[in-house]
Amino acid sequence: MQFFTDPNFQPWLIPLGPLLAFIIITLATNRAKLAPSGDMVYGGFRPPYGNMPVPVATPWSRFLSISVGLGGIIMSLLVSWSVVFRAIGDHDFGTSVVFGNSTDWLANGTQMLRVGVLVDPLNAVMLFMVPIVVLCIFIYSIGYMANDPRQSRFFALISLFAGAMLTLCVSDNLLFLFVGWEVMGLCSYLLIGFWFEKESAYKAAIKAFTTTRVADVIMLLGIVYLYHITGTLNFREIMYANNGALLEVLGNTPAILFGSFGFSAASLIGVFLIIGTIGKSAQFPLHVWLPDAMQGPTPVSAMIHAAAMVSAGIYAIIRMYPVFVGAGAFAADPHHGLFTQPLMLMALVGAFTALFAATMAVAQNDVKAVLAYSTISQLGFMMAALGIGAYVAATFHLITHAFFKALLFLSSGSVIHAMEHGEHHVHEHGHGHDGGGGHGTAAASTVHEHGAQDHSETHDAHAGHDAHGHGEEHAAHDEHAFDPQDMMNMGGLRNKIPVTFYAFMIGGFSLAGFPLITAGFWSKDEILADAWLGATEGFGPHAFVFVMLAVAAFLTAFYTMRQLCLTFFGEARTEEAAHAGLGGPNNIISQTMQLPLIILSFFAIFAGFVGVPKDFPILGSIFSSGGSFFFHLVERSVVPLGNIAPQHPAFNIFPVLVSFAVALGGLYLGWVMYGRKPLKAGEPDPLIDILGSSLHTTLKNRYYMDDLYTMLFVKPSQAIANFINVFIDKGLIDSILHGIARLAVWIGDFIKVLNLWLIDGVGDGIPRGIYRAGGWLRRTQSGRIQQYLLAVLIVAVLIGLVLAVTSGALAAPR
């Protein structure tokens, strides 16, 4: 029992719940009935089913999967929060006290690789954030996937995803972390391609998988190299064991690659790890997969872009931060302008990505695409902050961003849901009620698995509409394709879905960093403050980062406002938008989809106040009179080795003013362009004639990065494959094979000749010999037991005689 109460062991239990849920759901809910595809609205999309029957989860397995999945994540939520609060309650937590426990894992050669769990301040904040966000996403999924035939699979997969994320959070060594990392990669692949009937979906899935895989391989190289040098992968052993001896070693050994260019082993490993993170957190060269990942269900987008995967990349870097900063000969000191290659790389890449993605986000019309790009740019913020040594600020931003970005995605998801609802409504009105009643089964199933009998009629209607509209959709697919995610089709949703509207607004303002009251403001302000401090001391990278981030923040505020206005304000630009809605204020779908929004809104606002700088006027003395709580907590997660110790930027009015200005300015500009006189239907985006159509299309098409990659990588590899196919395979290898075959035929003929006289001769000779020998031997087989026994006895006596003689018993009886 002590196992379940001792905080040293409890971390083991944290990932357990979701993983168990995954296993149980996978094994137990394999019962599905085939139903004609017309019967179901299919998640948020309409895959081209034709009339192919699809497997539909039975009500029982829906109920089971939902309950089991929720149970798993709730269990890990309870366990991890108990651990976290116990940890925070402890005063020297992080300095002298960390919770952890490890056991032997793999024996390689002489030394044993140990696997274990660890809770130090960094994990603690992750463990505070991840389970609650994931729980919200789970609850949300109940409603969002209510009509999806594969709901059980969905819950299984996100349970596995959550389990992997938690594993990554509690692991105490790099390899174990990498395991969780890879499992998350797999889950993201499966979930992005969840609606694999859609070509775009599975293509996006493959894209994400391959892109991240490239990065992961390089990261694995880094891990292997690290292990090769230090002989361990345990974080605390690497970084804190007898204050950084291993770091000294890492810093002093020149790298095997570019060692001559002043690369230390630490820097090389750092670069490798950062490349891994660039892939995982979608930084500049490898960011292309993330916008396409929007093909997955919206909860998945929230999962990947807010709570789990992208933050995992940043988390890994903060985890290994001392390695990047390095020690010994090549040691860096970002606060005094000394940079190692990895830090520089992070600063540049992060800052550039932040702005780059922001610009792209401006021109998108897809609700989720805008959020995707904003995610990329926010991650860029974090990377940049890490690059300039402000890892506490980066962590802070990681947490707040997780909250408000999850909030944004979920509310955008409910917007999409509302739009679809409206769309079905429209179709249903267009064609009356015929065939609307033939879907009792689906309705019943959904009703039962929600256990909400009292809303059955609304729900029934909903299902009916869905089904009907769905059936219609195939008929009318080509005549007009309606995209429920296009903001141009929305507008005026403020009154249709008020809860979603307020949630979206809170999240958006937080993202834009609306001053003083939103979490995003405080975290962004930290980063800017750090950057400004470096810039005032005249360090180039700091200045670069500061400028880029300021502009990016401005754009962020702008497109956030644009999104808000286009979506919620003004008049409904289409009939669908006019009838949008979550199917009634209190049906189970809207409830399960709105509850998480409320929870997350709370965090999106108040999560910021744990990190208010001490000397901020008024608020500082209110919220963190004893110094910023978050700062002091996380700072302890990295042992202050002098050059790593985060600096406490004294309150400086300029960056604050800057962040005030960019936030409010961006918001105001957005309001001016879109809010004051909202877009009418069919009216083009005013941005076009401001930017000029060419630039606008460039941005809209993501700077043609995808086409570039297609040209650079895809086409050549296809060409090479083609070449290999035609020349090498068909020409060379096949001819070789044919030659071998012909040779074999000749040899066969030869052997056949050989057979006739040699083999047959021998083959007949052997039995003949055996026959003769047998004829001679059979005389001994008299069948007379006593003769046999006599032989046995004689032999035994002889053996005994030999033994006696050899043992000298006969020679000299003593």
Add this chain to the structure above:
Amino acid sequence: MDCTGLCDALYKGGLDQGIAQFISLLVGVLLVSGVPLITVILLIWVERKIAARIQDRIGPNRVGPFGLLQTFADLLKLLIKEDITPTAADRLLYNAAPLVSFASVLLIWGVIPYTPYHFGANLEIGVLYMVAVASLGTLSIMTAGWASNNKYALLGAFRVVALLVSYEIPMVFSLLIPVLLAGSMSLVDIVHAQGGMWFGIMAPISAVLFFISAQAETGRAPFDLIEAESELVAGFNIEYSGMKFGMFFAAEFLHVFTNAILLVVFFFGGWFGPFWDKPLIAFMWLGLKASVFYFISLWIRNTVPRLRIDQVMWFNWFRLVPLSIANVIVIATLVKIMQLINLAPRNLIGASFIEMLPLTIVLLAANVAMGLVIVGQLRTTGRAVRMAAQNRTPVTAAVGD
């Protein structure tokens, strides 16, 4: 080996110690085996008297008072008779058989405790010893039947061996009960263990089993198909005459009484009785009880008709053996349980009547239950046999299996 009493005296007298021990042992053996040799002579007279009374005769009354000396006269007659040995007989075995037969009975007396203080040998494995030497009797009869090279004799011998070997099984199983209760195989300990309660009262069924199978061992009626005069003239001892026949005869008589004594020793408290610590009274008690059972045995012999061999075998294999096995299992389980719940004394030697009471009640109840079952079974079988007999179908069909 200790050397006391007579051995000591001889040793003091200047004999070599080994020889002294040997002589003293020899004397002891003679004394012990003297008792049965003398009793048997009386027993023959007693038996003849009782048989005569049962058959409404007077019995021997001429020689001596009440014909007491009749046996000596017969003995004399047997001794002066001509001793015939068939020419085709196997001489050695033919002559050895009667000796072995008598010795097998006599050897049993070596372990019988006459009084708390007087017994031939207190063997650690007395019961086993007793059974073993009793099995020698089988051998002797076999030998006799075969050696006298006579087909009647051989048939008789076959019957005997079949009968005895079969009936040894229930006997041994029924002897397991006293051993199990007393926790020892020494006859002395077994008798001591019955100070509080006779085993015959605690486990009557095994007493009955032992009595029946002992009766069969002696080859007395209703099991006297060994010397079934009407079928095979006299059985295995047809060729014997003179003193050899007398030995078989004496062995048989003695065996009956020995069985009575063993029954008393195993099940009816041996020499226990009022004032048992006085040797003579103890001996008197033993003899008294023994003669009661001896009388019962004679009674049965003279009143019950002979059974057919197949009936005997069927009764043994299909009734006695299963019953005895079940009996052992039930009683062992009960005793173990009672000991676990501390209602039975761990060691029965010296246990008082009160201590023994609960165990006794439980075992008795179990025995009564089993007895009711087996009696009902036998009754139904008997009815079936009678029905079959009335329908003039061969009885064996109904009885056998």
Add this chain to the structure above:
Amino acid sequence: MVPLWFYLIVAAALFSMGTFGVLSRRNGVAVLMSVELMLNAVNINLVAFWRYLTPEKINGMAFAAFVFVVAAAEAAVGLAIIISVYRNRHSVIPEEADTLRG
């Protein structure tokens, strides 16, 4: 007590005699009896060794008891076999039961 090797000598003699019987007797029953003799010799050795070398253990007696069991089983089955062989071939001479002669 007499030295250990007395018993060993007697056992060895018994064993050799049994061996001789097994090897040479024409009659199957006699062969089985000789086997019994050999088993007995083994038993004597077991008990003697137990008594002289490890009297504080129980193994000697226990093994002897098991040898009894085995001997009984062997005798029963062997005799049964002999009887059935006799029934089929009207001979108890193992030398004549040589259907397996090569």
Add this chain to the structure above:
Amino acid sequence: MEITIITIAFIVFSLISLVGAYGVVTCHNLFRGTIWLMVSLFGAAGMFVLLSAPFLAAVQVLVYIGAIAILFTFAVMLTRSVSNLKTRFNRLNINIAAAVALFALLVVGIIAPVFISNPNLQQPISTVTRTTIDLGESFGSGNSFALPFEVASLLLTATMIGAIVIARETDDEV
């Protein structure tokens, strides 16, 4: 070594068993052979008594003489082995030679060098021995011989069934 009664008894018993054995292997008449077998086994039982294993002695008498020997006599008579014996032995000389060689090897090769010459193997190392009660407990106790005991019981059952099946008349049904 003074002549104690033990020594006398040992000599007597060993003579009994050896003579019996000789009778077994040489007798013309198989019935006598069985008798001789019993005599020999009886001698062995006496040795068991001398070796302070009275239980084994009693079991020897009971099992061998009481059961096995009777079994043999039955077999002898059923198979009329008595009558149809022409010659007693086959390959007499070589067998005698083999047996004698075996005996010689045993005595000269093992007993003489190991046991006769070894002074501390002459007498029992202790006079206290395990009793029949210990034997019974060891048969009952799980960490001792309980399992072999059960297996032995199983073996006996199997033997009984097997013997019946083998020896029954093959022509009748069931």
